[in-house]
Amino acid sequence: MHSLIPKSFHKKKHPNTPHSNNNPCYLYVIAITTAATILFLFYSRQTDPEHLCSTPALTTAQTIIADEFTATAIPLVTIFHYATARDVPQQSKGEIRRPFDVLQSLAPCNFLVFGIGHDALMWDSFNPRGITLFLEEDRKWTISSLKRFPILRAHTVHYNTRLTEAQMLLSSYKKDCGAVAENDHPLKDDRKCRLALSELPKDVYDRDWDVVMIDAPRGYFASAPGRMAAIYSVAVMARARKKAGVTHVFLHDVDREVEKLYAKEFLCMKYRVGGIRKLWHFVIPPAVNVTDTTNGFC
Template sequence: MQSLIPKSFQQPSHKKKNQNTPNSNNPYYLYVVTIIAAATILFLFYSRQIDPKGLCSTAGSLTPAQTIIVEEFESSAIPLVTIFHYATARDVPQQSKGEIRRPFDVLQSLAPCNFLVFGIGHDSLMWDSFNPLGVTLFLEEDPKWAISSLKRFPILRAHTVYYNTRLNEAKTLLSSYKKNCGAVSTGDHPLKDDRRCRLALGKLPEEVYDRDWDVIMIDAPRGYFPSAPGRMAVIYSAAVMARGRKKAGVTHVFLHDVDREVERLYAKEFLCMKYRVGGIRKLWHFVIPPAANVTDTANGFC
């Protein structure tokens, strides 16, 4: 596991969406524990290698409860540690029961698979446990939050990502992308090193480009104030990844917070409503097949 934390990348810390509320008051707590307990029966004797890379020495101190969780990663099966964490933590997953269940069912049908998650939250350990023996990678915009999360959950694989877009540019970027995006890439991936298209995430860690991702969860970066990065580039890049898939099969893309205008506009433009197979509350589910020519966007994506 490696963490890419550029020293020169400074962004203000921010509070994650979910509030700290006792488990006894959260209706989804028992649901999460029940699902993970079921996973434990299947994967009790499996555990992945842990390589904290000194993260615990680079961040602030842990609470006694968090220290216990970190130590448990060294000796206990991952599903058991996950149950232990959610049974004792005040921070719980931010999505609803239905929103959790749909990706869970897909992951169970595909696992072990390649699962790419944009954003680290209080639900990250849960998502990781849903893909035992697979590759689950988290991409986070805030370096401080990434370090803090990896310190508490050293099993997670994560990198920080810089976004050069702002939410107040969303409509301009949407109306002009055909002029600047879709050119043939000079690299071995349609996104890699693309400096012309601002919606293309061309400077991601190599392991993002090295894999076909079976499931992509878009729940970041922030997109609720004008100067926030917004999710425009993530939605565009996820669509390009899905279209450029090399191995057999399709790509499942889950987009959260579709109650917001930008998420809906960009989903309709790049993820395509004809590929939407369902959704619940603020979550849409798309199943996207590979395209014959991933760089041909003259007529749009849909």
């Protein structure tokens, strides 16, 4: 399995790791892009009420921005945040532009994002009046992010996998996965399948997601959970779509072997419509028989 893990462990840090990128030009691009598309929009959001463990106190600047959400139009606060933040989105301008264009063509829509990164407020602002939900592996980071940006919707997700198990899980999913009652969601309670996110909050299962961004969980060191379960579960959700249309799936870090291998197995290259740098874009239609995995997904 070590062959699937890059020797350098692809040192992409989790968003709560200090970040030194402070490029004013990049901040300017993000601010202008956000301003041009959402300045005239104002919408309210509900947040996850879970604040059960202690997190570091907000800085003075962070407190000012958090307080502004109750008094100022959200697009203006978003611009203010990125114009003054030291930490910037992890994806490049080109990688951001492709999902931005899709979101603008579909908004308001249902947008599911794996990971709360420094780009979370940006993604949320790109889907005005829609439902944007973040799934994050780190509970403390989730709570800290909701303190800073109380308009976000977010849940913490537990992953039952390790990156070193990627090859084994890929070899066994056809016999272990898909054994659920016909009237249930194909992921819910599928506990035999370790790739299935079977204990997600109800609101994840209750919606058809129009756009999904997979940029988490961590997958750059051996004991990390890896993105195997996220990729598999998103593929199942896309195949189980009930309403008209397709599911746009964006997978980041496809320069890594596990992401690339699982994308080919579950998201299917025949559904890939493009990509840029480390981001692939898939458009996945619903499937006739969602639970039949004996012949694979593609």
